[in-house]
Amino acid sequence: MSLPVLIPVNRLDRAKGRLAPLLTEAEREELSLITLETVAHAAGAAALILTADPRVRERMAGRCRVLEEDPAAEGLNAQLEAAIARLRADGTIADRLLILHADLPLVRGWTIETLDAEDPGPGSAVLVRSRDGGTNAMLLHPPGRFPLAYGPGSFERHAAAARAAGMQVIESENRELKLDLDTPGDVAELLRTARGQQTAAGHYLLAIGADRRLAEARA
Ligand SMILES: Nc1nc2c(ncn2[C@@H]2O[C@H](COP(=O)(O)OP(=O)(O)OP(=O)(O)O)[C@@H](O)[C@H]2O)c(=O)[nH]1
Ligand SMILES: C=C(OP(=O)(O)O)C(=O)O
Numbered sequence: 001m002s003l004p005v006l007i008p009v010n011r012l013d014r015a016k017g018r019l020a021p022l023l024t025e026a027e028r029e030e031l032s033l034i035t036l037e038t039v040a041h042a043a044g045a046a047a048l049i050l051t052a053d054p055r056v057r058e059r060m061a062g063r064c065r066v067l068e069e070d071p072a073a074e075g076l077n078a079q080l081e082a083a084i085a086r087l088r089a090d091g092t093i094a095d096r097l098l099i100l101h102a103d104l105p106l107v108r109g110w111t112i113e114t115l116d117a118e119d120p121g122p123g124s125a126v127l128v129r130s131r132d133g134g135t136n137a138m139l140l141h142p143p144g145r146f147p148l149a150y151g152p153g154s155f156e157r158h159a160a161a162a163r164a165a166g167m168q169v170i171e172s173e174n175r176e177l178k179l180d181l182d183t184p185g186d187v188a189e190l191l192r193t194a195r196g197q198q199t200a201a202g203h204y205l206l207a208i209g210a211d212r213r214l215a216e217a218r219a
Pocket of ligand 1: 007008009010011014015016017018019050051052069075076079100101102103182
């Protein structure tokens with residue numbers, strides 16, 4: 001596997017909490033699954049889904065490799081570190097790894113190829129900053145040089161930690177990877193363009209009337 005793509009997915013009943021003002025719990029869960037399918041499809045055979053939710057496993061069964069979380073690890077960073085250790089031990093991960101969020105509605109296969117092409121070689125990290133300062137995508141060459149620090153404002157933490165580890169840091173302006181669906185503002189941004197409306201997430205959001213709800217909230 002030239003570039004394994006690790007995609008962490010929160011438990012559906014915990015995901016997308018910041019969209020609660022716009023979407024019901026059932027709608028947030030379905031949107032999480034729809035964007036996961038988009039990201040996993042883009043990653044193709046390289047997709048490695050990390051989740052504790054049996055409904056995610058059921059939805060993605062047979063379509064890509066789904067990894068169980070480590071019961072001894074707590075939180076996103078610890079879960080990712082534990083999964084990466086297991087994947088390095090079994091040879092799935094060698095000298096490169098792309099960690100992608102599961103909620104990137106615009107991502108396509110060629111998006112990942114474009115990001116991959118930005119990799120300058122060993123000793124580097126290519127990062128994509130999200131609208132709220134998170135890290136939507138992180139291509140590590142190699143992984144393991146610094147501790148993962150996902151959470152609010154993680155982009156600056158990851159960039160600083162990579163530099164402190166002697167790595168070359170590149171901020172990619174990859175437009176498809178910069179948009180994740182965390183807030184009602186992100187949903188509005190997705191639905192603002194025909195391109196966004198034509199995504200699987202866009203179709204779903206329009207079908208449930210999220211555009212009208214946004215307009216009513218602005219009124
Ligand atoms: N496997 C796993 N994935 C997680 C966990 N927490 C967050 N994620 C995933 O990590 C990525 C970034 O997560 P966030 O956007 O911060 O969390 P979220 O649950 O999607 O949204 P919020 O509820 O708004 O924080 C998304 O792909 C999440 O699904 C976790 O504890 N385990
Ligand atoms: C946890 C993260 O996601 P978000 O910024 O979407 O909360 C992160 O990018 O570090």
